Amino acid sequence: MAxxxxxxxxxxxxxxxxxxxxAxxAxxAxxTxxxxxxxxxxxxxxxxxxxxxxxxxxxxxxxxxxxxxxANECKSCAARFFDRRNxxxxxxxxxxxxxRVKNRGIVTSFSIVAMGPQPxxxxxxxxxxxxxxxxxxxxxxxxxxxxxxxxxxxxxYPMGLDTEGTEAIAFGFAPA
Ligand SMILES: [Zn+2]
Numbered sequence: 001m002a003x004x005x006x007x008x009x010x011x012x013x014x015x016x017x018x019x020x021x022x023a024x025x026a027x028x029a030x031x032t033x034x035x036x037x038x039x040x041x042x043x044x045x046x047x048x049x050x051x052x053x054x055x056x057x058x059x060x061x062x063x064x065x066x067x068x069x070x071a072n073e074c075k076s077c078a079a080r081f082f083d084r085r086n087x088x089x090x091x092x093x094x095x096x097x098x099x100r101v102k103n104r105g106i107v108t109s110f111s112i113v114a115m116g117p118q119p120x121x122x123x124x125x126x127x128x129x130x131x132x133x134x135x136x137x138x139x140x141x142x143x144x145x146x147x148x149x150x151x152x153x154x155x156x157y158p159m160g161l162d163t164e165g166t167e168a169i170a171f172g173f174a175p176a
Contacts, residue, residue, distance in 0.1 A: 051165035
């Protein structure tokens with residue numbers, strides 16, 4: 001009986017030794033990684049450091065693996081709104097549910113806005129019956145390149161970092 005105990009104790013200590021060795025290796029690997037990361041960051045320009053967090057620029061943009069727009073849909077007539085409402089503009093209904101808007105649509109109206117540092121395209125996109133006011137991105141803002149009925153899809157882009165390093169994400173629609 002005593003023999004068996006001592007044997008198992010020996011086995012255990014051997015296993016412990018192995019564990020310690022592994023832990024040490026893992027720790028060393030981790031340190032190497034950390035050092036590398038730090039060196040990389042140091043070469044970048046100063047300013048707020050990206051903290052890995054993102055926030056949508058408008059509250060109806062839902063971020064994630066596949067970002068999408070979320071509308072408030074009237075429970076009685078299914079009209080959709082992107083802003084918060086107390087009552088439906090179509091039927092005066094007061095109950096809304098959240099609805100996911102299709103990420104693809106077609107341009108139903110647009111205007112090329114030439115004010116500001118560079119021209120851009122302001123458009124209304126029809127996403128399977130839901131009208132979305134948006135800017136068109138990834139397309140030259142000229143009447144030759146932008147056309148009515150043009151198929152587009154939702155796209156997101158970074159707007160910059162806040163002081164904490166959180167990235168603000170905006171959306172637009174790009175040619176599909
Ligand atoms: Zn309604």
